[in-house]
Amino acid sequence: xxxxxxxxxxxxxxxxxxxxxxxxxxxxxxxxxxxxxxxxxxxxxxxxxxxxxxxxxxxxxxxxxxxxxxxxxxxxxxxxxxxxxxxxxxxxxxxxxxxxxxxxxxxxxxxxxxxxxxxxxxxxxxxxxxxxxxxxxxxxxxxxxxxxxxxxxxxxxxxxxxxxxxxxxxxxxxxxxxxxxxxxxxxxxxxxxxxxxxxxxxxxxxxxxxxxxxxxxxxxxxxxxxxxxxxxxxxxxxxxxxxxxxxxxxxxxxxxxxxxxxxxxxxxxxxxxxxxxxxxxxxxxxxxxxxxxxxxxxxxxxxxxxxxxxxxxxxxxxxxxxxxxxxxxxxxxxxxxxxxxxxxxxxxxxxxxxxxxxxxxxxxxxxxxxxxxxxxxxxxxxxxxxxxxxxxxxxxxxxxxxxxxxxxxxxxxxxxxxxxxxxxxxxxxxxxxxxxxxxxxxxxxxxxxxxxxxxxxxxxxxxxxxxxxxxxxxxxxxxxxxxxxxx
Numbered sequence: 001x002x003x004x005x006x007x008x009x010x011x012x013x014x015x016x017x018x019x020x021x022x023x024x025x026x027x028x029x030x031x032x033x034x035x036x037x038x039x040x041x042x043x044x045x046x047x048x049x050x051x052x053x054x055x056x057x058x059x060x061x062x063x064x065x066x067x068x069x070x071x072x073x074x075x076x077x078x079x080x081x082x083x084x085x086x087x088x089x090x091x092x093x094x095x096x097x098x099x100x101x102x103x104x105x106x107x108x109x110x111x112x113x114x115x116x117x118x119x120x121x122x123x124x125x126x127x128x129x130x131x132x133x134x135x136x137x138x139x140x141x142x143x144x145x146x147x148x149x150x151x152x153x154x155x156x157x158x159x160x161x162x163x164x165x166x167x168x169x170x171x172x173x174x175x176x177x178x179x180x181x182x183x184x185x186x187x188x189x190x191x192x193x194x195x196x197x198x199x200x201x202x203x204x205x206x207x208x209x210x211x212x213x214x215x216x217x218x219x220x221x222x223x224x225x226x227x228x229x230x231x232x233x234x235x236x237x238x239x240x241x242x243x244x245x246x247x248x249x250x251x252x253x254x255x256x257x258x259x260x261x262x263x264x265x266x267x268x269x270x271x272x273x274x275x276x277x278x279x280x281x282x283x284x285x286x287x288x289x290x291x292x293x294x295x296x297x298x299x300x301x302x303x304x305x306x307x308x309x310x311x312x313x314x315x316x317x318x319x320x321x322x323x324x325x326x327x328x329x330x331x332x333x334x335x336x337x338x339x340x341x342x343x344x345x346x347x348x349x350x351x352x353x354x355x356x357x358x359x360x361x362x363x364x365x366x367x368x369x370x371x372x373x374x375x376x377x378x379x380x381x382x383x384x385x386x387x388x389x390x391x392x393x394x395x396x397x398x399x400x401x402x403x404x405x406x407x408x409x410x411x412x413x414x415x416x417x418x419x420x421x422x423x424x425x426x427x428x429x430x431x432x433x434x435x436x437x438x439x440x441x442x443x444x445x446x447x448x449x450x451x452x453x454x455x456x457x458x459x460x461x462x463x464x465x466x467x468x469x470x471x472x473x474x475x476x477x478x479x480x481x482x483x484x485x486x487x
Contacts, residue, residue, distance in 0.1 A: 034085060038092035043099065043156035046086050047149055047455060048169045054079040054145075055448050056212045060196045074136070079447070083145055090152045099155050105461055107399035111150070114392040115143050118347050121385050125346020133445050135348020142444025146454035153458030158466065160418040163459070167233045167418075174226025175248050177219060181209035181255035209258035218446050220264025221437045223256050225430050225452065227268075228275055232426045235279075236418065263440040270436065271429045278425045326375050326440070332357040333376075336383040344386035353383075377438030397435075400457050404428065407464040419463055427456050 057078040064076040093099035122135050129135050157163070183191050189198040196214075200206040203214020211219035227249055234245040256268055335357045336345055345353045382390045408424040415421065434453045437443060443450060 034089050035092065038089050038096060038098055041089075042162065042165075043086070043090055043093060043152055044162050044165065046082075046089060047152055047156070048166070050079065050082050050086055050149070051169075051173070051448065051451065051455075053082045054451065056194055058447075060202055060214070061194055080140075083148060086152060087148060090155065094155070100158070102155060102462075102465055105403065105465070107396065107403055107457075107461070108150075108154075110392065110396050110399055111147060114389070114396055115147060117389060117392060118143060118385060121343065121347035121389065124343075125349050129348055129352050131348065131351040133348075135346075138348050138442075138444040141447035142450050145447050146450040149451045150454040150458040150461075153455045154462045154465075157459055157462035163418045163423065163463075164236075166459070167229055170226050170229045171233055171245065171248065174223060174230065174252060177211050177223055177226065178248070178252045178255040180211050181219065181223070181258045182251070184209045184211075185254075185258040205261075208260040209255060213446070213448065215446070216259040216261045217263060217437060217441055218449055220256055220259035220261045221267060221433055221449055222452070223252055223259070224264060224268050224271060224433050227252050227256070228271060228426060228429045231275065231279075232422055235422065263436055267433045267436040271432055274429055274432060275425065278428075279422055329375055330379060333379040333383045337386070340383075340386060342386045342388060344382070344384045344389060347384050347389075350380060350383050375441045377441070377443045380442045380444075400460075401431065403464055404431075404460050407460055407467070410464070410467055423463070424460065427460050430456050 059075050059077045062078055066074050066076060090099065094101060118139060122139055125135075127134065127136050180192060180197065183189070184197065192198050194212055196202045197210065197212060203210055205214075205216040208216040209219055210216050211222075213219050213222075230245050230249050230252075234242045234249075237245065256264060332354055333350075336350070336353060378390065378393070381393050404424050404427055408421055411419065411421050411424070413421060430453060434443070434449065437449065
């Protein structure tokens with residue numbers, strides 16, 4: 001190793017100007033770390049670091065714009081550089097045999113077909129758009145990056161301690177988000193990070209808790225998942241640690257409310273009923289559900305006047321303008337679909353065609369909707385990629401659910417390790433959370449939550465694959481705590 005370093009140093013001194021040597025040695029250090037990580041590191045750690053980078057160190061933290069031929073521009077950001085590193089390390093790990101090669105499940109083939117079709121749609125319709133979020137960014141952040149995260153998770157997960165690590169990560173990440181939401185609500189800007197959260201010029205939903213995403217829905221949906229992740233984690237801990245986890249969840253509940261986002265509150269309620277109704281360890285489901293309903297009724301009675309208010313900062317839910325906008329967008333989407341039923345108007349080009357469809361400028365629905373991008377993921381796919389794109393997307397979701405249902409049925413009901421039926425229920429909660437979010441906004445602009453959903457999809461696929469070898473302990477999950485899953 002010392003000889004190699006000496007040779008590289010000598011060559012660098014000969015072929016590189018002295019001003020470029022710091023850059024050269026930085027690249028050498030990066031390559032060295034990548035090779036070492038591919039040999040000895042856990043790729044799941046890199047995925048978790050990517051989640052931090054895409055939420056806190058994205059384009060508002062630092063970016064460098066690069067222009068390509070044809071007027072195409074692309075921002076280089078920390079999270080995009082990091083996912084490139086993730087891909088290179090994963091390829092190295094596969095090449096040297098450090099990460100096992102697993103067969104591609106059918107759902108992965110469908111995802112690849114969907115991605116190929118959306119890429120074709122983008123290439124066919126062009127990269128230019130009047131939309132603030134460019135089509136190629138939506139394709140990369142909404143589909144390419146999540147697919148990479150899914151693939152690496154699927155290949156990297158081989159034991160239960162990795163699942164434990166993931167759960168602990170989202171406990172601490174959720175705690176950071178909750179503290180940030182409290183700080184935003186009470187305007188304690190000195191403890192907010194990144195600093196741009198405190199700048200009203202960035203993002204949307206200023207005045208509501210937005211977190212590092214600068215979008216209240218993204219923050220809320222993530223907090224909802226972290227809340228139930230913590231419940232799953234608490235069920236596998238004892239003593240003071242379990243009590244501390246429950247205290248963290250108590251901190252999260254007001255943070256979810258501080259987002260002032262109705263879709264987030266709806267997701268929280270539905271996911272709560274799903275958790276109460278399905279988790280094995282809850283003794284009396286009826287009693288818990290009744291207590292939950294009673295708490296909702298009492299809270300509603302106390303804050304009824306605020307709830308009926310149109311002011312979101314007071315907790316009001318009767319603000320009609322977002323409803324008008326979504327109805328107007330739905331009308332335009334249907335008209336677009338009728339005109340372009342097979343291929344759609346082109347991926348990422350809803351805004352370019354929306355101006356051609358408002359027929360009644362006096363309509364309050366058209367007035368509010370004509371200036372926005374589609375606020376429903378399913379309708380957006382229908383308008384931009386036609387019936388082909390929506391069909392592929394729905395097939396993907398159905399197949400993901402079928403894989404998770406198969407895994408749920410294969411795990412014994414009395415399994416109590418980190419791989420249990422509760423893990424699948426947690427995934428279903430994430431799926432419901434993700435789909436509710438997609439009913440009220442276009443989610444391809446949110447790399448974090450897309451990555452979160454597809455990362456856990458990769459986790460479910462990995463565990464399902466590994467349980468195929470339950471008759472062969474040498475090929476099964478490496479952790480001895482997985483013995484209950486053997487036939």
